[in-house]
Amino acid sequence: MVTLTKLSKSFGANQVLKSISATFPAGGVYGIIGENGAGKTTLFRCIAGLLTHEGAVNGVDDTFRHRLGFLQTNNFFFPKMTGREYLRLLCQARSAPDDRLDQRNVFDLPLEEYAENYSTGMKKKLALLGVLLQPNDIFILDEPFNGVDIQSNILITEIIRELKQKGKTVLISSHIFSTLSDTCDEIYLLREGYFVKKVSPADYASLESEMIDVTVGDRLSRLGL
Amino acid sequence: MKHYFRLQRTIIERHLRAWGLAPWLVYTLVPLVFVGGSLLLLERSEYAAYAIAAGGLSPLQLLGEAERNRFLKIQFLPADYRNIRLAENGAITLPFVLLFLATGFWALALVQALVGGAMAFLNGRSRSSFALPTPFSRYPFEFAIGARQWWPLLLIAAFLLVMGLRADNFELSAFAWFVTVFTAMAFYQRPEPGFYVWVHTMTGKQFLIRKLFIGCGYLFLLGFPFILCLFLFFPEWWLIVLLGQLIAFLYLSLMITIKYTAYPQEISLPQGFVIGAGIMLPPLLLVIVPYYFSLASRRLGLVLGRGG
Numbered sequence: 001m002v003t004l005t006k007l008s009k010s011f012g013a014n015q016v017l018k019s020i021s022a023t024f025p026a027g028g029v030y031g032i033i034g035e036n037g038a039g040k041t042t043l044f045r046c047i048a049g050l051l052t053h054e055g056a057v058n059g060v061d062d063t064f065r066h067r068l069g070f071l072q073t074n075n076f077f078f079p080k081m082t083g084r085e086y087l088r089l090l091c092q093a094r095s096a097p098d099d100r101l102d103q104r105n106v107f108d109l110p111l112e113e114y115a116e117n118y119s120t121g122m123k124k125k126l127a128l129l130g131v132l133l134q135p136n137d138i139f140i141l142d143e144p145f146n147g148v149d150i151q152s153n154i155l156i157t158e159i160i161r162e163l164k165q166k167g168k169t170v171l172i173s174s175h176i177f178s179t180l181s182d183t184c185d186e187i188y189l190l191r192e193g194y195f196v197k198k199v200s201p202a203d204y205a206s207l208e209s210e211m212i213d214v215t216v217g218d219r220l221s222r223l224g225l
Numbered sequence: 226m227k228h229y230f231r232l233q234r235t236i237i238e239r240h241l242r243a244w245g246l247a248p249w250l251v252y253t254l255v256p257l258v259f260v261g262g263s264l265l266l267l268e269r270s271e272y273a274a275y276a277i278a279a280g281g282l283s284p285l286q287l288l289g290e291a292e293r294n295r296f297l298k299i300q301f302l303p304a305d306y307r308n309i310r311l312a313e314n315g316a317i318t319l320p321f322v323l324l325f326l327a328t329g330f331w332a333l334a335l336v337q338a339l340v341g342g343a344m345a346f347l348n349g350r351s352r353s354s355f356a357l358p359t360p361f362s363r364y365p366f367e368f369a370i371g372a373r374q375w376w377p378l379l380l381i382a383a384f385l386l387v388m389g390l391r392a393d394n395f396e397l398s399a400f401a402w403f404v405t406v407f408t409a410m411a412f413y414q415r416p417e418p419g420f421y422v423w424v425h426t427m428t429g430k431q432f433l434i435r436k437l438f439i440g441c442g443y444l445f446l447l448g449f450p451f452i453l454c455l456f457l458f459f460p461e462w463w464l465i466v467l468l469g470q471l472i473a474f475l476y477l478s479l480m481i482t483i484k485y486t487a488y489p490q491e492i493s494l495p496q497g498f499v500i501g502a503g504i505m506l507p508p509l510l511l512v513i514v515p516y517y518f519s520l521a522s523r524r525l526g527l528v529l530g531r532g533g
Contacts, residue, residue, distance in 0.1 A: 048423070049423065049530045050419055050420070050423055065530060066426040070420070070423075070424075072420065075420075076418045076420065076421075078366055078370050078417075079370065079374070080356070080357075080369075080370045080373040080374055081365060081366055081369065081370050082356045082362070082369075084362070085362050085365040085366060085369055086365070088362070088363070088364075088365055089365040089366055089421075090424060092364065092365075093424040093425040093426065093427075094424070094425075094426050095426065112356055113356055114356055
């Protein structure tokens with residue numbers, strides 16, 4: 001479980017998150033949606049403890065961040081580090097076994113090659129695999145579907161369902177609405193620093209059409225195609 | 226093209242100012258340190274010329290990096306691109322060529338000029354699927370990555386060792402060994418992104434001890450062939466070699482602790498001076514290393530959110 005209490009974050013005069021409060025119980029998948037720059041990544045980085053913030057982020061105990069796996073939107077890979085070395089590093093960092101990596105390489109990544117040379121989708125899959133190999137209870141997946149092929153898309157969706165089955169807490173952001181509506185128990189709409197809406201599965205269709213209305217608006221007619 | 230070089234100068238000066246250095250001071254000191262340092266090294270051993278030559282070639286490797294050259298090729302006409310690359314390599318190579326000419330290393334001057342020129346026409350391979358195997362993959366990441374990035378320098382060190390052994394010269398052989406030590410220190414010169422520290426479930430102290438343990442273990446592995454040769458070829462110097470190994474461990478420990486004292490910033494100029502002082506006066510390390518260990522533990526504790 002993760003609880004946010006009056007979480008705020010500013011960068012200078014720019015307040016990105018404005019007193020956000022929410023509870024994400026264990027065994028649930030929670031989607032966070034919002035436009036580019038809405039603060040999704042900032043929110044995730046605050047929850048993970050990578051950014052200082054005002055307000056509180058709590059788990060079941062003080063050590064919840066030891067069991068928090070964070071898949072970032074853009075993952076950095078050192079030049080000349082192989083995929084296998086990256087996975088080993090992430091396993092060792094959390095005292096997880098780093099053997100049987102070939103067997104656990106469910107995305108069939110070329111682990112002996114430099115991760116830096118992987119395609120965008122392969123990098124995303126490598127970073128996700130690293131997080132999945134750790135003994136985490138909470139998963140923050142910032143755009144896990146970004147750039148991955150359709151087969152991996154299906155596999156990632158099933159992995160998220162499996163995590164839910166195992167009682168893990170999963171927070172996901174995605175710009176592809178269908179990937180969230182397929183997996184999430186609740187979707188939060190982040191706009192101008194606030195959670196403006198919390199939507200349950202029964203209302204996903206209306207949320208999607210509302211988003212289309214807001215996003216498209218009169219833009220097509222203005223484009224004059 | 227003129228704009229390109231002006232931009233390069235602006236970028237370099239931005240970096241210098243970020244490190245707290247006045248560009249005019251650097252432009253004055255660098256040539257003095259280069260000439261003074263080189264002459265000092267050459268005075269001690271003429272074999273130092275090979276190390277200096279290697280030092281002159283390593284920046285060319287960076288300039289020939291594939292992604293960078295792809296960008297330049299897209300932006301500039303072929304003739305301008307070629308001139309840029311020749312000018313860049315020329316600017317790096319010329320001081321070395323002049324130094325070798327002035328000190329009578331004619332052959333080395335010629336080789337340096339030819340290699341410098343030739344490397345302007347060679348671009349590093351990119352997206353190669355081949356990963357250079359190293360014995361350091363078990364515990365990533367500094368030594369595995371560092372050995373792959375700095376292998377030419379390690380090769381030069383091996384070459385110097387062979388020269389030292391052939392000439393029955395302990396000083397040169399020991400110098401070759403310490404080239405590997407200084408190379409290993411360079412593996413730790415840049416701070417890694419926050420994620421790579423944050424991901425560890427450890428206290429700052431535990432994290433640092435682990436880094437020191439792995440670093441010193443791999444440093445010994447890297448230097449083992451050199452140490453073995455020194456013991457076999459110069460058995461009367463065994464105590465000096467043992468002392469050298471202890472100092473090598475302390476050098477690396479100093480680098481690691483100062484790196485994480487500065488973290489997530491880069492090592493600052495005053496901290497660089499401390500490293501320099503520690504290298505020049507090894508007994509100081511017995512005080513400096515524990516002091517920076519304590520600072521670095523606290524700093525890492527903040528990043529890891531788990532106290533020092």
